[in-house]
Amino acid sequence: MITLTHFLVVSACIFCIGLYAVLAKRNAIMILVGIELMINAAILNFVAFGKYDKLNYGGQVFALFAIVLAAAAVAVGLALILNVYRHFKTINPEHIHELKD
Amino acid sequence: MIESFLFYAFAGVAILSALLLVHIRNTARALFLLFVVLFAMAGLYLFALADFIAITQILIYVGGVLILLIFAFMLSNKELLADLQSTSGRFISLPNWQALVLVIAFLSLMVYSYLSWSQQMPQWIAQSEAKGKMILPTDNNIKVLGFKFMTQYVLPFEIISVFLMMTLIGAAHLSRKESNK
Structure with missing residues (x-):
């Protein structure tokens, strides 16, 4: 029998792997991938709790919204990364510390 | 099994x-x-x-x-x-170690709190489990989701559509060539 705790522990692992990618990677595309992993862990929590909510279906509905938000975030984030690369000639976030032109 | x-x-x-x-x-x-x-x-x-x-x-x-x-x-x-x-x-560089320590601490905290939380779940989960109000494998999820999107959650649905259009325009605006300026 698969309980709620199984889902929660798996999503905690995925979330922490995404957090590691965000913190340790020195490459903006991999940081974006880490953010995607964290959003996926959140969606897993949404659907796992939504299983117990037959009246409102809140978990599944907001899981769909979260998927759409993640897709939008990737589209804008990639456009930003390509612009930053054109401007600074690097996508290592540690080298991008100037706001002025 | x-x-x-x-x-x-x-x-x-x-x-x-x-x-x-x-x-x-x-x-x-x-x-x-x-x-x-x-x-x-x-x-x-x-x-x-x-x-x-x-x-x-x-x-x-x-x-x-x-x-x-x-x-x-x-x-x-x-x-x-x-x-x-x-x-x-290299693997043994300073940011990697900082991130690793932080992530392991965070993971252990989350797993510990989940395990202790599962001893006393909220009321509504136990209630829906007892009354059999969980989503069952025989339910028609897609039909219910369609109804929910068009009735109960119509405001978030519209907001997310406007948001998606903003994102499309924004991404197209950001990624255009700037050579004709």
């Missing part, structure tokens, strides 16, 4: 390929490993009886987001590719 075996198989595939994803140096391989992670996560959604979410995950993430990532990665110029592959560095 076979259900829990499949669950553990999907969870293991997801976690192991995610670990490999953050460990591997080659960004192209890491992006293709993200395929595997997202498919395994879609499999996990099926165990929470969210079939429509799983299909949407495969359609939007694997069909849209990942293709976008790989396109942006492969269509950009060669310097970006060379820059990408040399960024990972």
